[in-house]
Amino acid sequence: MENPEHGTPGVYSAKGKAFERDSRYITTRIMAEPREGTDDYPVEPGRYRLIAAMACPWANRSIIVRELLGLEDVISLGKPGPTHDQDSWTFDLDEDGVDPVLRIPRLKDAYEKRFPGYPRGITVPAIVEIATGEVVTNDFAQITEDFFFQWREHHKPDAPNLWPDDLREEMETVMERVYTEVNNGVYRCGFAGSQEAYDEAYDRLWTAMDWLEERLGERRYLMGDAITEADVRLFTTLARFDAVYHGHFKCNRQKLSEMPNLWGYARDLFQTPGFGNNTDFEQIKAHYYVVHTDLNPLSIVPKGPDLENWHTPHGRG
Incomplete structure (x- = not known):
């Protein structure tokens, strides 16, 4: 439907x-x-x-x-x-x-x-x-x-260049993989209609997460030293990972906070104006756990996890 x-x-x-x-x-x-x-x-x-x-x-x-x-x-x-x-x-x-x-x-x-x-x-x-x-x-x-x-x-005078011309071709490729394998990948896990579909979705997701973990070990942001549209697109999934996708969508090989490069990167963005101040964990949890009655029939919203760790130093300056 x-x-x-x-x-x-x-x-x-x-x-x-x-x-x-x-x-x-x-x-x-x-x-x-x-x-x-x-x-x-x-x-x-x-x-x-x-x-x-x-x-x-x-x-x-x-x-x-x-x-x-x-x-x-x-x-x-x-x-x-x-x-x-x-x-x-x-x-x-x-x-x-x-x-x-x-x-x-x-x-x-x-x-x-x-x-x-x-x-x-x-x-x-x-x-x-x-x-x-x-x-x-x-x-x-x-x-x-x-x-x-x-x-x-x-735009404001100091607006970031979210679509740098010299990186656009590579960025489009990165964003496509982020969309298909991560942004949409967590949903393929959560709404899989069979064990086989879930297993395949899970493996695809974690292959992509491992690729991102490796990529972010070599650069501060997805495309280098500056924030681009690609980072915005990945961030909104990462912000929901431990609070929702890890348990609710069964994406539970690891927590985001257990992947050093991705976790540091996510906190780096979260602590950048425009990102963390526009992230509302209570609304995020309420949406997924209350609305998805097929996955959570009683609409009970978990009290955890403790999300204060988003404010800890990220070490990626």
Whole structure:
């Protein structure tokens, strides 16, 4: 069935099947120079609202990139709560359960405003045009790429170069492996429909984790000495690893905190402005353990682990 419970459309695997993610998105772009003959929207400060739940790793990326680039006063941010019904992400954290700018209780309302009877999952992140209340896009990978390339005129003066030209080809390869084997790999473990599917997913995940551990023994960040988009994409999975994926998704060969290079790297990012301040472990745990009743029928949220260790010195300066 369609899965509205994560940051991107997905399909829960049936018994005996491997997990497969539905990667169909609303492909509308927001462009500095809209292309003729397309449904592109124009870049315009104050016109759009990013709807992104802190609990969701895919949405969390957009929150981090927005801050790294200094777009907080250009694109407003609405935050759905960590738990929701089968129908839509909802604004549980706002007064009266209504987004204060869009004046809607459910993100689904913005999807339906533009696409009546929208057939797929109601996912975050999503960008909504404030004046019309219509969703523009939910293509999570394209959103952060466009924040960098299309909104450049509005970046803060010291914004990091998240897409360095000389590294782009290699970075695309790294990001593809991170996405397929790690970001999505933990879900393949968690929602495997058979022992065989789980075993294969587990082995693929840990092959990739070992590759990352080795790579990060030779450089501070994934692409070298500076933070790039690749680091943002990996971080949101690592931030959830010990708190959720290790136990809830059965990714339990090791804890992240038992892998020296990955653990130091994750803490290095966490302690960088834009990363740790946009990581909410309580919302993360509430989302996975409460919403995934097929994996956790009683919706009991574990009290542990102790996550204060994220603030310890990382030693990667």
